[in-house]
Amino acid sequence: MDRVLIGDNQFFGINHMSEEKARGQAIRFRNLSAIIAVLEAAYGEGIKTFMCTTHERTAEVCAHFRANRDRYPDYKFYPCMPYAHKYANAATEHGVLGAIRSFLPAENAFGALLSGGISLARKDMEGLAALLIDAEMKVFAGLDTPVILLQNVATDFLLGLGFDEAFRIFADYVRDRYRAEPGFITMNGPRLLARLEKIGIAQPIICTNINKIGFRMCGDVSAYEAMMTHGDCRLIAMSVFASGALPAPQALEYVCRFPRIRSIVFGASSRSHIAQNRQLIEELTASGEAACIAR
Amino acid sequence: MYKAAIIGLGKMGLSHLSIANAHPDIQLRCVCDTSRYLLDVLHKYTGVTTYSDFERMLREVELDCLFVATPSKYHANIVAAALERNLHVFCEKPLALEPQTGYRLAETAERKGLVNQVGYHFRYVAPFNEAKRLLDRKVIGDLHHVRVDAYGPVVLRRKVASWRSQQSDGGGCLFDYACHAIDLANYLVGRPVAVSGTVLNGVFSDSVDDEVYSTLQFAQGLHGQLATNWSDESVRKMSVSMSLWGTNGRINVDRQELQVYLRSPSESAEDLVPGWNTRYTTDLTPPVWFYVRGEEYSSQIDHFVQCIKTGSAATSNFRSASDAVLVASMMRKDALRQGTRIECAPVNEPPVEGKRSHDSTLEFPQLARSTPGLRTTGLTSLPERKRGFMEALFGRSKHG
Numbered sequence: 124m125d126r127v128l129i130g131d132n133q134f135f136g137i138n139h140m141s142e143e144k145a146r147g148q149a150i151r152f153r154n155l156s157a158i159i160a161v162l163e164a165a166y167g168e169g170i171k172t173f174m175c176t177t178h179e180r181t182a183e184v185c186a187h188f189r190a191n192r193d194r195y196p197d198y199k200f201y202p203c204m205p206y207a208h209k210y211a212n213a214a215t216e217h218g219v220l221g222a223i224r225s226f227l228p229a230e231n232a233f234g235a236l237l238s239g240g241i242s243l244a245r246k247d248m249e250g251l252a253a254l255l256i257d258a259e260m261k262v263f264a265g266l267d268t269p270v271i272l273l274q275n276v277a278t279d280f281l282l283g284l285g286f287d288e289a290f291r292i293f294a295d296y297v298r299d300r301y302r303a304e305p306g307f308i309t310m311n312g313p314r315l316l317a318r319l320e321k322i323g324i325a326q327p328i329i330c331t332n333i334n335k336i337g338f339r340m341c342g343d344v345s346a347y348e349a350m351m352t353h354g355d356c357r358l359i360a361m362s363v364f365a366s367g368a369l370p371a372p373q374a375l376e377y378v379c380r381f382p383r384i385r386s387i388v389f390g391a392s393s394r395s396h397i398a399q400n401r402q403l404i405e406e407l408t409a410s411g412e413a414a415c416i417a418r
Numbered sequence: 419m420y421k422a423a424i425i426g427l428g429k430m431g432l433s434h435l436s437i438a439n440a441h442p443d444i445q446l447r448c449v450c451d452t453s454r455y456l457l458d459v460l461h462k463y464t465g466v467t468t469y470s471d472f473e474r475m476l477r478e479v480e481l482d483c484l485f486v487a488t489p490s491k492y493h494a495n496i497v498a499a500a501l502e503r504n505l506h507v508f509c510e511k512p513l514a515l516e517p518q519t520g521y522r523l524a525e526t527a528e529r530k531g532l533v534n535q536v537g538y539h540f541r542y543v544a545p546f547n548e549a550k551r552l553l554d555r556k557v558i559g560d561l562h563h564v565r566v567d568a569y570g571p572v573v574l575r576r577k578v579a580s581w582r583s584q585q586s587d588g589g590g591c592l593f594d595y596a597c598h599a600i601d602l603a604n605y606l607v608g609r610p611v612a613v614s615g616t617v618l619n620g621v622f623s624d625s626v627d628d629e630v631y632s633t634l635q636f637a638q639g640l641h642g643q644l645a646t647n648w649s650d651e652s653v654r655k656m657s658v659s660m661s662l663w664g665t666n667g668r669i670n671v672d673r674q675e676l677q678v679y680l681r682s683p684s685e686s687a688e689d690l691v692p693g694w695n696t697r698y699t700t701d702l703t704p705p706v707w708f709y710v711r712g713e714e715y716s717s718q719i720d721h722f723v724q725c726i727k728t729g730s731a732a733t734s735n736f737r738s739a740s741d742a743v744l745v746a747s748m749m750r751k752d753a754l755r756q757g758t759r760i761e762c763a764p765v766n767e768p769p770v771e772g773k774r775s776h777d778s779t780l781e782f783p784q785l786a787r788s789t790p791g792l793r794t795t796g797l798t799s800l801p802e803r804k805r806g807f808m809e810a811l812f813g814r815s816k817h818g
Contacts, residue, residue: 135654136654137654138674139674139699139700140674140675140698140699140700141674141675141698142657142659142672142674142675143675145654207711208654208655211429211655214428214429218428219427219428219429219432219456220453220455220456248459248463276710276711279436279708279709279710279711280432280433280436280710280711281436282436282440283435283436283437283439283440283708283710284432284435284436284439284460284464285439285464285465286463286464287463288463289463310709310710311708311709314440314708336700336701337705338700338703338705339705339709339713340705341705341706341707341708341709341716342705342707342708344705365700366698366700367700368698368700368701
């Protein structure tokens, strides 16, 4: 995994601090060209991985990168699935099973299963998961997707439920079918790590909120810091600026302290911000490594 | 550990199931739903005991508390059965479809000393609570106007067949969506004493309302407006905001941000300066023990557990939830009545009382004073019209 990844919240009108800012961003990025300009600026700064939700508009971005493969030969996508609001809104309309059914291909054996069949063998769960994952992955056809992540609403919902088998089914399928590493986004980092260890998913890739003010680091900040220091996992830190509540140097200094944080993902809208963050991360990472060697 | 069960495994029921199951003081004993497939999957992969008959479940399983998240029309019966068995109850909103039913349930729960809570989760959103704290301290002085808005993408096309599209089942924007905005206004400024000028309109739905607009009259001269529309695709998810105007300033608040404008410093909030002050959810919201889809969903369940532990009343209880049903019912009555409104007459014609206007006339639904060129309808006599703007606007004590 690269040290720095670019995220997509800013493109799709998601800002955890202000609805007004979110709307402003949604307006600014309503055209694909505005999104591509930012991704190109990031690429120019050496950030070659786009971590993105399977939002409806992701298809447009993927199409651009597919059509221009020569310009970005080493570009990678980390798909994060599913786009939860799509399912949540469909569930309000069609019920939970109806929502799942509405995202399956028209002709498949599982629609009938959901309507009343009671086949619960693992292979059926696997088959259902495969169809849903394939549906989400369709837009990434022909692109490099070395890590595929389960979105936090799905991960945390399953974690609370104790539906551990689902994590294994997701991990197995992503490895077998897409030759990709499975990853898990969560707001409950330490709890998830403990659970994944228990079910034998070794050194998992976990993407979770990590910031100096403890915003959405649920469970306990000290448990997070223990995980970030010596947990047997590969962490992607997100929400490092706590949606803008923290200035960049202070925010990045905190995350660069911890050895288990492999990657940092952030959303930025201008080249100067991207460049500043990348440079800070490089400097802080180098000085952190130097400090480790000295110790 | 409190032994719990959940009835109804739709979107909210599953969300409660995940959060409650992760709570250190809850032992989830069983779940109940009508979907055999869902029950079988949950039983096989999480080991939970399942029922498809709630009465049998209540008879067979020893419980301390019950979460109810069925379609709205079943709430009241299930809650009554749970109270009968002395269970603490957390029920999804709306508590009931009629206010009297809700108040009866509130009385029973209160009499038995059982914790009773309803899932009005906006009461657990930190910026709204901070706004309430400032309002209770009169930081922006005496309130004179309040506005509450709720928009979201729920019904975006025609022919949606579910219980949400049946008014008799508790469907429609008013009972299923606007009730959040109503409850939030009740929480922050108190229950309105009257409503008027209510518009219920179907945007895409034929048999239920997709948007609700209403004018609210509170005690002590405070008035307000409510606007909700669940057919708005421009927002990603339900977006609720409030603006409040007082003699010393203004508050704008939503789930992410609290903006306070002060005319002069307030002794009750020394950290706020004259002019605009902004505070964000990132500062106001403490982390929860477990997060699935927003701190408020976890906080409300933890609050329920803490209330059982301490024997205290929940912030969002059956009584306050019945108040929300009462206001929603007032709005429905108001929208359906042949009401007080002023209609536009052709230019140069004197006002005519007591007649309906023709289709070709422009309508000014909430102008209550006699104005040249406007016709009044529904005002029966001149003295009545002279009672003043507010009374005419809000009608007689029809809905008090």
